[in-house]
Amino acid sequence: MQNSPLNLADPRVKLATARQVCGLALEHPAQFTIPGANDISRNVKVVSASELPPKKGLSLTEAQARLLHDLTSIEMQAMELCFRTLIEFPDAPVQFREELSRILLSEADHLELCLDGLEHFQKPWGSWPVHIALWQSCTSTDSLIDRVLIVHRYLEGSGLDAGDTILQKLMSQPRSPVETILRTIVREEIGHVQFGTRWYRELCKLENIDPQNDFAQRTEKLRFQVPKRMEKLSWELRKTGGFTEAELEFLESYRDSLVAHSNKGWTPKSANQPKRDFDSIRLDSKPHLVKMMQG
Numbered sequence: 001m002q003n004s005p006l007n008l009a010d011p012r013v014k015l016a017t018a019r020q021v022c023g024l025a026l027e028h029p030a031q032f033t034i035p036g037a038n039d040i041s042r043n044v045k046v047v048s049a050s051e052l053p054p055k056k057g058l059s060l061t062e063a064q065a066r067l068l069h070d071l072t073s074i075e076m077q078a079m080e081l082c083f084r085t086l087i088e089f090p091d092a093p094v095q096f097r098e099e100l101s102r103i104l105l106s107e108a109d110h111l112e113l114c115l116d117g118l119e120h121f122q123k124p125w126g127s128w129p130v131h132i133a134l135w136q137s138c139t140s141t142d143s144l145i146d147r148v149l150i151v152h153r154y155l156e157g158s159g160l161d162a163g164d165t166i167l168q169k170l171m172s173q174p175r176s177p178v179e180t181i182l183r184t185i186v187r188e189e190i191g192h193v194q195f196g197t198r199w200y201r202e203l204c205k206l207e208n209i210d211p212q213n214d215f216a217q218r219t220e221k222l223r224f225q226v227p228k229r230m231e232k233l234s235w236e237l238r239k240t241g242g243f244t245e246a247e248l249e250f251l252e253s254y255r256d257s258l259v260a261h262s263n264k265g266w267t268p269k270s271a272n273q274p275k276r277d278f279d280s281i282r283l284d285s286k287p288h289l290v291k292m293m294q295g
Helices: 011-027 061-088 094-121 144-170 177-206 211-222 235-240 245-262 287-294
Strands: none
Touching (some): 011 094, 177 235, 235 245
């Protein structure tokens, strides 16, 4: 069996190995194995998401470093999940697998950005505990449609929501490396969500499934498998990622039910989101992505 990034704990070594063996995983997936739900390798303290220490306001340098540390963990899991899907679905369409391998390398780039950012803050990996909830969202019993919906539409779509919210908060603070890193990641994650949207619909078509009916049904089926997301939906970013009005209305209703359950007496807001002015977001980094961001 080949040395797998999934079995390596050091993030820099994991990152380098993922880049090195990505092509091999694409061509010869049987040479790799998948760790169990709780066995993904880490060299830091792992806790449940609910046990993570409370976060401080982003006006504090320490809080920005903590944000970057959390983002490092998320991008690491995103990279690992792409690798996992390459291994677990060797019979997926060739074009899907080739595109997924490129997304894997993109996630590796994001992980490297985050690790470099932690060095700037002089807060090494392991300064805070992490969770592995994203990794645990996937199981060996997932269908390929399940996996695409979980990773590239639910988890990465939720990442767009969170990234949009955090960017708005950071814009009220002096420019910092974490803003630059997050802005870059959010823009490029739009492409990952577009990949998920396109292949979700294509895979449904191949199995004679109506994606318009399937989306809500499948999301309901998987809701106990994935983390609860109560972040405000970014309609503009999600639309750019390919979500339809009907899908967004369903997700808004689903989010409202989660928030109402956790906050008694809370009144759901209207699903109609005000149009965001993305021109107000600083777009000097990677200008070739500006057009994508603006829709």
